[in-house]
Amino acid sequence: MLEGVTKTYGTREVLRVDRLSLTGGQVHGVMGPSGAGKSTLLRLLNMLETPTAGRILYRGRDVNRHRPRLELQRRMATVFQKPVLFDGTVYDNVAYGLRVRGVRGPEIRKKVTDTLRAVGLEQLEKERVRTLSGGEAQRVALARALVLEPDVLLLDEPTSNLDPQNVALFEELIRSASSRRGTTVILVTHNVFQARRLADTVVFVHEGRVVEDGPAAGVFRSPRDERTKAFIHGEMIY
Amino acid sequence: MVQAFVLVVNRDPAMMQIIWLSLQVSGLAILLAALGGIPLGTWLGMRPAHRVRWPALIIYTFMGLPPVLVGLLVYLLISSQGPFGVLDLLFTPAAMVIAQTMLALPIVAGLTMTAVRGKDREIRDTAVSLGANGRQVALTVIREARVAIVGAVVAGLGRALAEVGAVMMVGGNIEGQTRVMTTAIVLETRRGNFEMAIGLGMVLLALAFLINALLYRLQGVTQD
Amino acid sequence: MKTGWGKTGYLVLAVLLVLALAAGCGGTGKEHRAGEIRLATTTSTYDSGLLDAIIPVFEERHGYRVSVISVGTGAALEIGKRGDCDVLLVHSREQELELVRQGYFVDRHDVMYNDFVLVGPPADPAGIAGGRDVVAAFRQIAEAGAVFISRGDDSGTHRAELAIWRQTGIEPHGAWYRSVGQGMGDTLRIAGEMQGYTLADRGTWVAMKDRLDLKIVLEGDPVLFNQYGVMAVNPEKHPRINHQGAAALIDFMISGEGQELIARFERGGERLFVPNAHPVRQGKW
Missing domain, CATH: 3.40.190.10 (Periplasmic binding protein-like II)
Known part of the structure; x- marks a missing residue:
């Protein structure tokens, strides 16, 4: 739930959200052309940045007043558009989040192995990450987030650099995280078809404003806003 | 040249002691400089550049500080008239360590800062988003920038090992107590024993080569 | 080799620590120095x-x-x-x-x-050799415009040199007068390279004369003691x-x-x- 949130860089206001509610346990697609403020919205939600004004509420509490902040941050995990992997092996990367949480060794091993199997990378466990292909690297980044079993999973155009096969795998993993664990997924994408396939609700962002939001089926069938309509029909290309 | 080298190696235990003291003083100085400089550089590097403009500028300036000036400053501080005079540090190896630390620390901190700044943003975002706390984020950033940080330490050690002005000033080049390779080179040159000076210079070079080879290996290992 | 960072890193750290301890025990533990x-x-x-x-x-x-x-x-x-x-x-x-x-x-x-000695190039362009009066010799150097290398470092030798110039009544400056701001050995070396005159203490001169293309042109004047x-x-x-x-x-x-x-x-x-x-x-x- 966002209330009157604005984010300003210098004198430039990049995002203004008067009110936006994202229900737990659903997949929310955040759409809009490049530069619309989607990524900024994501960085506010995962607490990498704090709003210039306004409040972001998680289960009724202001996230930026929540102490300890870390405890809340650890309920979320993010996959960025460009996977930044830490120097080391695939295993090390997937284990990272568990290690910083102080999870015990045997438990880490089990979870990492399970997750790697789920993303189809079990045979690359001991590989150094710099030997990986782009698709493999992005799968490591996803595994690194999924292994944490987060309450909220934030994805910033995670499939934009992937081949169709990997895209399908990603979508399946996202869907299962949502349906099996009840994870809230916030998926930033400019791919209309992906949003249609995955999203329960859709938020459409344009020039720093939320111009439309609501159940995916409704928005896609009969968009109220002209800009949303243009985007959905492929007339507004990023 | 070879003769000069043999001259040094064969010379006597006194020479070994000089070499050993050089290693101790510069080794300890670089250890302290790394312990202080890496965290400082990391901290500065992780801050927005415009917020740390002044500290950064000061560090960059100190990177080019003439050793003699540092020597003079340390001398005035630890002289019996100075604020730390009661510690009786003047003309001891400890004084030399202090001076060399002051010379090496800005280099380690400055180069670490630059290295971290290059990596910081995306590494930090990723680490934070995976639940790392402040300390863990910093350690991750250091780990990712370690090749450049090792380079920073090598550069700092080079400065510590090679400088002469500061250790001459605060150590006094006392035979058997505070004479290190560089001050011995100065002395032998002044005395006209050029072969000896060259020989010592070659030992210094050989040592620098060995140390760098070791650290280079360290870098190489982490890169493949 | 994959875990090489750790091993080599710890090795380096261990070496540094040993050095530190050795330095701590050996060098710095100084009681007040009665002896x-x-x-x-x-x-x-x-x-x-x-x-x-x-x-x-x-x-x-x-x-x-x-x-x-x-x-x-x-x-x-x-x-x-x-x-x-x-x-x-x-x-x-x-x-x-x-x-x-x-x-x-x-x-x-x-x-x-x-004592100090006045040394100069074997060719002796100012024609000093044989004299006994260093003040006169300095005057000759200035008049001939022959190269003179000064310590220029406020050392005892430099001060002695300036005292002699004062006695000549000549203010030494110009292209021929080069103040190098170095120790005696370096100043002698420079004098040799540039084939100039300089005032040197006998000790350093004796130590270095074999490798210098210079000779004593004047010595023994009590002013030089x-x-x-x-x-x-x-x-x-x-x-x-x-x-x-x-x-x-x-x-x-x-x-x-x-x-x-x-x-x-x-x-x-x-x-x-x-x-x-x-x-x-x-x-x-």
């Missing part, structure tokens, strides 16, 4: 090897350990004034006496003298110094034995210092 005497002196006495001929004898006789800090005269006096050494052996008689008057130092004695004095830091100003040791070293240097050691010290077959703590013993060049 140590700190002597600040000029490079000329130390670099020539004179002190190596005297100090060990003294150390053996009196059970002290002497730490020699050899710097320029100016720096030695400053170190003494601040109480960072116990005793000084320097050559700047007027200044020494003045500082004794001001209460910085006590117990000053003449110890010995050496260079008196060395020994004095102790005033213990009333600096109670923490080792005054007892300083007094013992001074006594030794002006004793018959100390003076004898100075007289016997030679380098390259030449006697470098003439003891004169007791006027009767004053030697001749």
Whole structure:
């Protein structure tokens, strides 16, 4: 739930959200052309940045007043558009989040192995990450987030650099995280078809404003806003 | 040249002691400089550049500080008239360590800062988003920038090992107590024993080569 | 090799720690130094090897350990004034006496003298060789516009040089007069390279003459004599110094034995210092 949130860089206001509610346990697609403020919205939600004004509420509490902040941050995990992997092996990367949480060794091993199997990378466990292909690297980044079993999973155009096969795998993993664990997924994408396939609700962002939001089926069938309509029909290309 | 080298190696235990003291003083100085400089550089590097403009500028300036000036400053501080005079540090190896630390620390901190700044943003975002706390984020950033940080330490050690002005000033080049390779080179040159000076210079070079080879290996290992 | 970072890293860390501990135990654990005497002196006495001929004898006789800090005269006096050494052996008689008057130092004695020599290129473009009057020789150099290399570092030698220029009434400057701001050895080297004249202390000259394309063009003028004095830091100003040791070293240097050691010290077959703590013993060049 966002209330009157604005984010300003210098004198430039990049995002203004008067009110936006994202229900737990659903997949929310955040759409809009490049530069619309989607990524900024994501960085506010995962607490990498704090709003210039306004409040972001998680289960009724202001996230930026929540102490300890870390405890809340650890309920979320993010996959960025460009996977930044830490120097080391695939295993090390997937284990990272568990290690910083102080999870015990045997438990880490089990979870990492399970997750790697789920993303189809079990045979690359001991590989150094710099030997990986782009698709493999992005799968490591996803595994690194999924292994944490987060309450909220934030994805910033995670499939934009992937081949169709990997895209399908990603979508399946996202869907299962949502349906099996009840994870809230916030998926930033400019791919209309992906949003249609995955999203329960859709938020459409344009020039720093939320111009439309609501159940995916409704928005896609009969968009109220002209800009949303243009985007959905492929007339507004990023 | 070879003769000069043999001259040094064969010379006597006194020479070994000089070499050993050089290693101790510069080794300890670089250890302290790394312990202080890496965290400082990391901290500065992780801050927005415009917020740390002044500290950064000061560090960059100190990177080019003439050793003699540092020597003079340390001398005035630890002289019996100075604020730390009661510690009786003047003309001891400890004084030399202090001076060399002051010379090496800005280099380690400055180069670490630059290295971290290059990596910081995306590494930090990723680490934070995976639940790392402040300390863990910093350690991750250091780990990712370690090749450049090792380079920073090598550069700092080079400065510590090679400088002469500061250790001459605060150590006094006392035979058997505070004479290190560089001050011995100065002395032998002044005395006209050029072969000896060259020989010592070659030992210094050989040592620098060995140390760098070791650290280079360290870098190489982490890169493949 | 994949875990090489860890292993090699720890190895390096371990080595550094050992170094640190060794340095900590070996070098810095200094109690207040009852058995140590700190002597600040000029490079000329130390670099020539004179002190190596005297100090060990003294150390053996009196059970002290002497730490020699050899710097320029100016720096030695400053170190003494601040109480960072116990005793000084320097050559700047007027200044020494003045500082004794001001209460910085006590117990000053003449110890010995050496002399300066005027050296120049074998071709001797100013035509000095054979003369006995250094003031006249300086005048000739200036008039001929021959290259002259000055220490320019405010050392005792530099001051002696400036005193001679004052006597000539000539203000030395111009392309021929080059102030290099270096020690004696370096200044001699530069003089050799540039084929210029320079004023040098005999000790450094003797040590380096074989590798220099220079020769003595004038020596023996009493103006060139260079008196060395020994004095102790005033213990009333600096109670923490080792005054007892300083007094013992001074006594030794002006004793018959100390003076004898100075007289016997030679380098390259030449006697470098003439003891004169007791006027009767004053030697001749």
